[in-house]
Amino acid sequence: MKVAVMGYGTVGSGVVEVIADNQELIAKRIGEAVEVKYILDIREFPGDRFEDKIVHDVNLIMDDPEVGVVCEVMGGVGVAYQFTKMALERGKSVCTSNKELVAKHGPELLQVAAANHCSYLFEASVGGGIPIIRPLNNALTAEKIEMITGILNGTTNYILTKMEREGADFADVLKEAQEKGYAERNPEADVEGHDACRKISILSSLMTGKTVNSEKVYTEGITKVTASDFVYAKAMGRSIKLLGMSCDQGDEVQVMVAPSMISNQNPLYMVSDVFNAILVRGNMLGDSMYYGRGAGKLPTASAVVADVIDCVKNAGKNIPCLWSPEEAKIADIAEVERKFFLRVSASGMDAVKAAFPGGQVITVEGREDAGYVTASVKEKEFAAKCETLGDVVLSKIRMGE
Amino acid sequence: MKVAVMGYGTVGSGVVEVIADNQELIAKRIGEAVEVKYILDIREFPGDRFEDKIVHDVNLIMDDPEVGVVCEVMGGVGVAYQFTKMALERGKSVCTSNKELVAKHGPELLQVAAANHCSYLFEASVGGGIPIIRPLNNALTAEKIEMITGILNGTTNYILTKMEREGADFADVLKEAQEKGYAERNPEADVEGHDACRKISILSSLMTGKTVNSEKVYTEGITKVTASDFVYAKAMGRSIKLLGMSCDQGDEVQVMVAPSMISNQNPLYMVSDVFNAILVRGNMLGDSMYYGRGAGKLPTASAVVADVIDCVKNAGKNIPCLWSPEEAKIADIAEVERKFFLRVSASGMDAVKAAFPGGQVITVEGREDAGYVTASVKEKEFAAKCETLGDVVLSKIRMGE
Numbered sequence: 104m105k106v107a108v109m110g111y112g113t114v115g116s117g118v119v120e121v122i123a124d125n126q127e128l129i130a131k132r133i134g135e136a137v138e139v140k141y142i143l144d145i146r147e148f149p150g151d152r153f154e155d156k157i158v159h160d161v162n163l164i165m166d167d168p169e170v171g172v173v174c175e176v177m178g179g180v181g182v183a184y185q186f187t188k189m190a191l192e193r194g195k196s197v198c199t200s201n202k203e204l205v206a207k208h209g210p211e212l213l214q215v216a217a218a219n220h221c222s223y224l225f226e227a228s229v230g231g232g233i234p235i236i237r238p239l240n241n242a243l244t245a246e247k248i249e250m251i252t253g254i255l256n257g258t259t260n261y262i263l264t265k266m267e268r269e270g271a272d273f274a275d276v277l278k279e280a281q282e283k284g285y286a287e288r289n290p291e292a293d294v295e296g297h298d299a300c301r302k303i304s305i306l307s308s309l310m311t312g313k314t315v316n317s318e319k320v321y322t323e324g325i326t327k328v329t330a331s332d333f334v335y336a337k338a339m340g341r342s343i344k345l346l347g348m349s350c351d352q353g354d355e356v357q358v359m360v361a362p363s364m365i366s367n368q369n370p371l372y373m374v375s376d377v378f379n380a381i382l383v384r385g386n387m388l389g390d391s392m393y394y395g396r397g398a399g400k401l402p403t404a405s406a407v408v409a410d411v412i413d414c415v416k417n418a419g420k421n422i423p424c425l426w427s428p429e430e431a432k433i434a435d436i437a438e439v440e441r442k443f444f445l446r447v448s449a450s451g452m453d454a455v456k457a458a459f460p461g462g463q464v465i466t467v468e469g470r471e472d473a474g475y476v477t478a479s480v481k482e483k484e485f486a487a488k489c490e491t492l493g494d495v496v497l498s499k500i501r502m503g504e
Numbered sequence: 505m506k507v508a509v510m511g512y513g514t515v516g517s518g519v520v521e522v523i524a525d526n527q528e529l530i531a532k533r534i535g536e537a538v539e540v541k542y543i544l545d546i547r548e549f550p551g552d553r554f555e556d557k558i559v560h561d562v563n564l565i566m567d568d569p570e571v572g573v574v575c576e577v578m579g580g581v582g583v584a585y586q587f588t589k590m591a592l593e594r595g596k597s598v599c600t601s602n603k604e605l606v607a608k609h610g611p612e613l614l615q616v617a618a619a620n621h622c623s624y625l626f627e628a629s630v631g632g633g634i635p636i637i638r639p640l641n642n643a644l645t646a647e648k649i650e651m652i653t654g655i656l657n658g659t660t661n662y663i664l665t666k667m668e669r670e671g672a673d674f675a676d677v678l679k680e681a682q683e684k685g686y687a688e689r690n691p692e693a694d695v696e697g698h699d700a701c702r703k704i705s706i707l708s709s710l711m712t713g714k715t716v717n718s719e720k721v722y723t724e725g726i727t728k729v730t731a732s733d734f735v736y737a738k739a740m741g742r743s744i745k746l747l748g749m750s751c752d753q754g755d756e757v758q759v760m761v762a763p764s765m766i767s768n769q770n771p772l773y774m775v776s777d778v779f780n781a782i783l784v785r786g787n788m789l790g791d792s793m794y795y796g797r798g799a800g801k802l803p804t805a806s807a808v809v810a811d812v813i814d815c816v817k818n819a820g821k822n823i824p825c826l827w828s829p830e831e832a833k834i835a836d837i838a839e840v841e842r843k844f845f846l847r848v849s850a851s852g853m854d855a856v857k858a859a860f861p862g863g864q865v866i867t868v869e870g871r872e873d874a875g876y877v878t879a880s881v882k883e884k885e886f887a888a889k890c891e892t893l894g895d896v897v898l899s900k901i902r903m904g905e
Binding site: 117122124125128129133233237241242243245247312372373374392394405408412413 | 518522523525526529530532533534627633634635638639642643644645646647648713771773774775781786787788789790791792793794795796797802803805806807809810812813814826
């Protein structure tokens with residue numbers, strides 16, 4: 104079986120490398136050799152180990168009947184969408200790491216694949232190398248999945264871990280992360296939570312079988328989290344993590360991305376640095392968790408190649424995926440009740456207590472501010488009261504499990 | 505598709521329950537209804553919800569062409585082996601939670617299944633409801649798996665967690681666990697590590713593709729771990745866990761079951777109570793971890809039913825599994841080098857330091873004994889020197905990552 108790789112960037116070169124370096128092992132596992140025949144990129148790569156496979160014309164791939172699987176690792180939702188659809192329409196399976204495209208056009212592309220007896224697989228789009236799409240589609244098939252909560256973005260988890268361990272502030276850690284290449288020069292997609300939002304939307308779609316539109320998901324990043332907040336988190340035996348949270352409530356799905364103060368009894372508590380983890384709650388199994396490297400060249404490539412192998416094993420057949428184009432109804436976050444953590448200036452505590460009765464004051468020696476954990480309160484009520492309280496509220500973070 | 509369940513004990517009744525309660529969901533996922541037609545048990549169950557399905561004659565199942573999948577949840581390696589083989593020979597797929605049988609006859613039964621165009625699946629045999637067999641067989645297919653380390657037994661993890669949190673001693677916690685039903689009246693299989701041994705042998709077989717004979721695996725239980733050892737573990741930021749450890753070294757596989765002092769940076773550190781977790785190291789992906797309930801009626805049943813669903817989806821076909829009857833060469837543990845923790849009586853520290861130069865003394869205020877962590881030393885050398893040191897060595901536990 105011949106494979107084409109579209110996009111020779113970080114993940115693309117990883118895919119070619121994994122297929123070449125684990126070739127013997129893969130052939131043994133599936134009883135058939137898998138080989139990359141074309142690498143599509145607009146650039147030239149003189150001196151590259153796989154220079155002879157580089158092509159610039161997508162039609163070479165589309166017109167070659169030997170090519171049964173195409174890896175789309177270009178990114179974006181323009182040309183990538185066009186090429187993916189073209190390949191599927193010709194009965195070539197497509198494996199991708201492109202979460203933006205999966206979140207935006209997943210159900211449509213799955214339908215095109217099914218109609219053409221080939222597959223559209225996207226294990227690498229969430230959690231990098233962590234097998235999480237497969238558990239939802241193939242392993243937890245006897246389960247009604249009720250809740251998915253995940254640390255889905257390695258960059259923000261790295262930043263939060265550094266802030267926690269070193270007491271450093273967000274801007275400084277971000278700058279350092281950018282210098283080291285752990286964060287992009289243009290970090291919005293990560294730090295504002297958009298990347299995590301796409302991923303939780305994909306997982307929520309698989310949970311409900313309908314389409315959770317990522318553009319309608321409430322999303323809050325980590326830019327307002329401060330080193331001071333971690334002082335109070337620690338005092339409570341907690342940590343602050345950027346979570347994608349999704350809960351199937353039957354008629355509607357409650358889904359959001361936001362920083363959350365989680366307890367040290369939560370298995371996500373110990374997920375540090377660039378690691379990702381996804382906690383899945385099923386009606387029979389209870390909690391299970393999937394942990395690993397959520398990004399990086401080889402981990403992500405390994406997930407793409409695992410999908411390639413599935414396509415080879417199922418050549419000429421569609422691997423079904425229950426994700427219909429029908430939009431899932433997203434619950435109104437304003438109506439959700441929960442506890443909140445507030446960091447409050449010394450002068451403001453009385454007003455905060457009056458606004459949110461029945462909460463708990465957290466003090467840390469030597470500090471001028473103080474912490475306050477509210478009783479359960481509706482999001483909209485919380486927001487309105489914080490508005491009234493004004494400047495005395497220094498930070499606000501949702502409390503998690 | 506009709507299913508037969510052999511053995512109506514805890515897991516068996518869970519399987520029947522999961523299939524009945526998630527029936528609609530399962531039918532939607534696979535486009536076909538799955539229904540239990542027979543429950544085989546020697547006992548009667550008057551008044552049971554599924555009383556009408558109880559049968560006592562295995563031939564009813566074997567001779568019924570409607571039955572395509574059989575769940576073997578009887579346990580043991582006698583009748584269970586005989587019935588499993590009989591079903592496979594008639595082209596009926598078998599799904600099991602019986603780790604003893606899988607560890608002992610896995611490769612043979614896989615061959616019988618392949619020869620008869622049906623499948624032998626055993627997701628529930630390791631890690632209860634945690635999908636771990638599937639990642640190894642279907643998700644991490646692009647990976648060369650180099651190492652597997654797991655907390656594979658819920659009873660011992662529960663006991664160790666209680667000892668750690670309450671400072672209680674093994675015997676007391678075991679007694680309490682037995683009263684609560686968390687440990688069996690005859691607890692040897694758990695506390696002596698035999699159960700974990702079978703599971704790490706199964707995982708090692710899947711890692712190497714050969715048969716790792718569980719009877720040849722060095723196995724040490726938790727009966728010698730004391731509350732005092734946890735005091736020193738805590739002082740070092742560590743915990744004590746019963747680990748199944750396996751490492752593919754190409755020509756041979758290094759595998760053992762033993763208590764290990766692991767650091768709080770190890771993702772297995774936070775796995776408490778009855779939870780299990782398996783850490784898998786691949787050559788591309790690095791570390792990934794699978795966490796969840798390793799035992800219990802519904803979690804284990806959920807894994808069996810996930811296998812049933814796979815069999816239904818692959819009716820008339822063998823789901824391949826790379827596990828040959830050829831025995832893997834097991835490395836001689838005596839030659840392995842590692843660090844050890846010793847708890848030493850006050851009078852013995854000088855002798856211990858002299859026997860194991862270059863180590864580190866750990867003291868805890870108010871205690872008469874002391875801790876010592878050796879430099880790297882071969883297992884056989886360590887054992888010989890401990891023999892010579894005699895009574896001054898109060899405890900010895902391997903240091904882990």
